[in-house]
Amino acid sequence: MLFWIIAAGLSAIVLAALLAPLRRRDENEAPAPDVAFYKGQMSEIENEHERGLLSEEETERARTEIARRLLAADRSGRREALGRGPAWPAAALGAVVLIGGAFLVYADLGAPGLPDQPLQARLAAAQELRAARPSQQQAESRTPATPVQAPQEYLDMVAELRAAVPERPEDLTGWTLLSRHEAALGNYAAAARAQERVIALKGAAASFEDRLALIDRMVAAAGGLVSADVEERLTRLLAERDDAAGPLYYMGLLHAQTERPDLAFRYWKRAIEQGDPAAPHVALARAQIPRAAALAGVDYSLPPLPGPSAADIEAAGEMTAEDREGMIRGMVEGLASRLAETGGSAEEWARLIGALGVLGERERAAAIWAEAQQVFAGTPDLDKIRAAAREAGVEG
Incomplete structure (x- = not known):
């Protein structure tokens, strides 16, 4: 009134x-x-x-x-x-x-029917929304499977792995491979259960990356929701490394889902400023922080991404066709290795899939595309990678 x-x-x-x-x-x-x-x-x-x-x-x-x-x-x-x-x-x-x-x-x-929303009332509503989140089990049960297209040979291999690994409950390598490939095929809940087994087998030796991989799979299995179970795990990871981009991204996502864009902005800003620009969690934070900044009333500009120098581009132009092909293969292998170890931006995943398609390595391109669908599930960046996969002939 x-x-x-x-x-x-x-x-x-x-x-x-x-x-x-x-x-x-x-x-x-x-x-x-x-x-x-x-x-x-x-x-x-x-x-x-x-x-x-x-x-x-x-x-x-x-x-x-x-x-x-x-x-x-x-x-x-x-x-x-x-x-x-x-x-x-x-x-x-x-x-x-x-x-x-x-x-x-x-x-x-506008919103003419919306009543006045004092700060205290909005904070209370955000807290209620956070408390009302479904559990991890409930969220997983509500999230439909997202099957991923892949070569039949690859599907057969994963089926064999799926049948064999449970018969060897102490096989750490088997559970690790099963977790990775279930995630690549979009079976995120199964991937999360396998990753839980990996962490149980490793015990105290389970690394930070092992536990972050479990969070990746749990969030994907819940349709992108950061549940209370995941939040507890994130809190422990941030207590160990408060500058880790992965936990910072997911904590920001939690606050974005519970009507606290101001806190989401703070976490994502830290992830962008402290993380590797090529890391997938940093790429996700970069994709979502503009909206959080706008909702929080913050004037924010993304820092520029690093790129090749002018000298690198000039040197590539002077190469022979054979040398250029060798350089491309070297770059492809280096990029593939880095993405496998530390992840990267959507543009880099798309570039790798496209390059493998040009080089005729369609099976590798299909495997990378399958993994990218798990890493970028539920984000707009997945469309960029899908376009590259379509051009490479491994999607659609």
């Missing part, structure tokens, strides 16, 4: 500002020149009559004639004013269109 009172008051002020000049013009508007002239003549006749220069009969005759001309001049002036058109109705119509248009735009783009 307070909003509408303020809006109505501002509208009244605008309307008064629009109509005030017209009122001043009407008040100060001079009479028509002919009318003023005849009124002056009437005054002169009265003066001459008083001084005895005109008789009563002559004065009355002159009064009658001037009065007739004065009425004619007044009627003529009114017709001219009507011909110019009334200013008040036009101004009033313009004001109604302007103010009414503003209210219509707000009704369409």
Whole structure:
């Protein structure tokens, strides 16, 4: 209600500002020149009559004639004013269109039915939303499987692995491979269960990356939701390494999902500033931080990404075809190795898939595409990689 009172008051002020000049013009508007002239003549006749220069009969005759001309001049002036058109109705119509248009735009783009939201109430609502999250098990049960296309040979290999590994419960290598390949095929819940087994077998020797990989699979299995179970694991990881991009990204995602864009922005900003620009979690943070910044009312510009130097580009242009192909293969292998170890941006994944397609290594391209679908699940960046996979002939 307070909003509408303020809006109505501002509208009244605008309307008064629009109509005030017209009122001043009407008040100060001079009479028509002919009318003023005849009124002056009437005054002169009265003066001459008083001084005895005109008789009563002559004065009355002159009064009658001037009065007739004065009425004619007044009627003529009114017709001219009507011909110019009334200013008040036009101004009033313009004001109604302007103010009414503003209210219509707000009704369409704004939220007229939304009540006032004081900070304390919004914080309480965010806390309630956070507390009402489904459990990891509930979220996984609600998330449908996302099958990934892959060569039949690869599918057969994973099927064999899926059947053999449970028969060897202490086979750490088998469970590690099963977790990785289930994730590559989009079977995130199965991948998470396998990764849990990997961590259980390693015990205290389980690395930071092992536990982060489990979080990756759990979030994907929950359809992108950061559950309370995942939050507990993230808290422990951040206690070990408060500059790790992966946990920072997921904590930001948690706050974005619970209506706290201000906190999401802070976590994602730290992930971008402290993490490797080529890491997938940093790429995800870069993709989502602009919206969080806008919702939080922060003016923020992404830092530029590093790229090849001008000297590198010039040197590549001077190579022979054979040398250039060798350089490309070397770059492809280096990029593939780095993505396998530390991850990378969506552009790099797309570049690797495209390069493998050009080099004729379609099976490798298909495997990379399958893994990319797990890493970038639920993000807009996946479309960029899908386009590269389609060009390489391993998607669609």
